[in-house]
Amino acid sequence: MDAARLKQSWSQVAAYGDQVPLYFYSTLFLAYPEVRQMFPANMAGQRDRLVSALGHIVSHVDQVDGLVGFLQDLGADHRKFAVRAEHYPAVGEALLATLRHFLGEAWTEELEQDWTAAYGLVSQVMIDAAQAAEAVNPPWWVAEILGHERRSFDLAVLTVRPQYLLPFTPGQSIGVSHPAVRAWRYYSPANAPRGDGTLELHVRAAPGGAVSSRLVYGCAVGDQIHLAAPVGDRLTLRPAGSADLLLLASGTGWAPLKALVEQVAAENSRRRVDLYVGARSPGEFYDNDTIEKLAASYPWLAVTYVVGLHLQQPGEFGQVVDRALADGDWRSRHVYICGSDEMVSYSVAALTRAGYQAGQLHHEGFGKHWYGPTWRDSTAPDDSGGVR
Numbered sequence: 001m002d003a004a005r006l007k008q009s010w011s012q013v014a015a016y017g018d019q020v021p022l023y024f025y026s027t028l029f030l031a032y033p034e035v036r037q038m039f040p041a042n043m044a045g046q047r048d049r050l051v052s053a054l055g056h057i058v059s060h061v062d063q064v065d066g067l068v069g070f071l072q073d074l075g076a077d078h079r080k081f082a083v084r085a086e087h088y089p090a091v092g093e094a095l096l097a098t099l100r101h102f103l104g105e106a107w108t109e110e111l112e113q114d115w116t117a118a119y120g121l122v123s124q125v126m127i128d129a130a131q132a133a134e135a136v137n138p139p140w141w142v143a144e145i146l147g148h149e150r151r152s153f154d155l156a157v158l159t160v161r162p163q164y165l166l167p168f169t170p171g172q173s174i175g176v177s178h179p180a181v182r183a184w185r186y187y188s189p190a191n192a193p194r195g196d197g198t199l200e201l202h203v204r205a206a207p208g209g210a211v212s213s214r215l216v217y218g219c220a221v222g223d224q225i226h227l228a229a230p231v232g233d234r235l236t237l238r239p240a241g242s243a244d245l246l247l248l249a250s251g252t253g254w255a256p257l258k259a260l261v262e263q264v265a266a267e268n269s270r271r272r273v274d275l276y277v278g279a280r281s282p283g284e285f286y287d288n289d290t291i292e293k294l295a296a297s298y299p300w301l302a303v304t305y306v307v308g309l310h311l312q313q314p315g316e317f318g319q320v321v322d323r324a325l326a327d328g329d330w331r332s333r334h335v336y337i338c339g340s341d342e343m344v345s346y347s348v349a350a351l352t353r354a355g356y357q358a359g360q361l362h363h364e365g366f367g368k369h370w371y372g373p374t375w376r377d378s379t380a381p382d383d384s385g386g387v388r
């Protein structure tokens with residue numbers, strides 16, 4: 001398989017933008033109308049997701065080691081859409097037809113063989129993982145809402161109990177869907193695993209958002225929602241780590257970082273943790289009571305609240321990192337950052353400029369439409385020890 005040829009042909013096709021997923025889905029639904037019901041009624045967001053997913057997978061086809069783990073997660077995860085083994089060839093056919101259409105004369109026999117082989121590899125890993133996952137987890141969990149607290153106009157903290165234990169690691173995210181909305185979104189449990197299996201979710205309603213609005217405005221105690229298996233390791237702590245931590249949170253980005261604080265407490269690992277929590281106005285701090293309780297219980301935890309917009313760059317929520325950098329030199333620590341995409345990229349850029357290494361920065365932005373793979377650089381330091 002010629003990875004360079006695959007990447008190059010993909011970039012040619014991707015240049016056609018929205019036409020590509022349009023053609024792909026038309027081909028797929030025409031040939032296999034039964035798969036239409038697996039996709040949301042409104043396909044607008046879905047189109048972007050597919051193109052990003054395919055592009056990402058294909059452009060990393062030469063990094064098989066990293067790709068396999070991701071594809072296994074993806075295959076197991078896709079069970080929540082009721083995807084079965086027989087659906088994969090249908091998608092493969094539509095993909096090849098799409099490539100053939102947009103590449104025109106550049107579509108050669110060699111290229112067809114490469115794409116067929118690459119797709120065969122990708123789909124087989126996903127199918128095998130989905131089968132293996134059957135023995136471990138259900139495709140999704142039905143969960144009952146035990147608590148629904150509106151902490152502000154557009155933000156709710158939900159406590160939910162899945163019907164079976166849903167194992168996850170602090171810092172991961174889980175799929176969430178409402179039976180009335182045929183769409184899944186990721187939310188990050190705001191707790192370390194609990195004995196009673198309950199999960200806490202912090203949800204801010206995005207304007208016009210299908211799932212978040214339903215969870216904030218259209219749910220009550222006693223309702224049922226659906227949860228799917230956890231994904232991601234960008235914000236997880238390495239087992240038995242001991243490095244001190246700097247946590248930078250804005251908005252509901254506090255949720256996975258709260259889970260990390262609880263994990264550090266449960267592991268009794270003697271890490272020092274400095275937490276900076278940001279919001280645009282004092283009224284947006286929706287979890288102060290909990291934060292205060294944590295700070296009062298754990299002498300190793302120090303909390304700083306940061307309020308306000310960036311004065312020089314209106315719209316940037318940069319002050320969390322600015323304040324942390326003004327307060328001290330944290331270069332011996334691992335830094336975990338979570339919030340909007342803007343807050344995360346601003347923070348990473350500021351820390352990088354200040355001499356922090358990529359390997360000590362762990363971050364997740366909530367604005368992404370598709371959850372893609374990232375690979376740990378095996379040469380980067382992990383949080384099992386100090387950075388320098």
Ligand SMILES: Cc1cc2nc3c(=O)[nH]c(=O)nc-3n(C[C@H](O)[C@H](O)[C@H](O)COP(=O)(O)OP(=O)(O)OC[C@H]3O[C@@H](n4cnc5c(N)ncnc54)[C@H](O)[C@@H]3O)c2cc1C
Nearest residue numbers: 173185186187188202203204206208209210211212252366
């Ligand atoms: C790994 C991961 C973890 C996440 N964890 C959380 C969490 O713990 N709590 C939480 O509240 N959210 C979290 N999110 C965001 C969440 O998954 C949804 O994207 C968000 O709730 C909007 O979904 P929706 O269906 O309501 O909106 P959609 O129907 O998908 O979008 C509706 C409109 O809102 C816009 N929009 C989408 N997402 C956002 C956003 N984040 N901010 C502002 N506008 C947006 C879209 O561009 C669109 O115009 C996470 C996202 C990721 C990728």
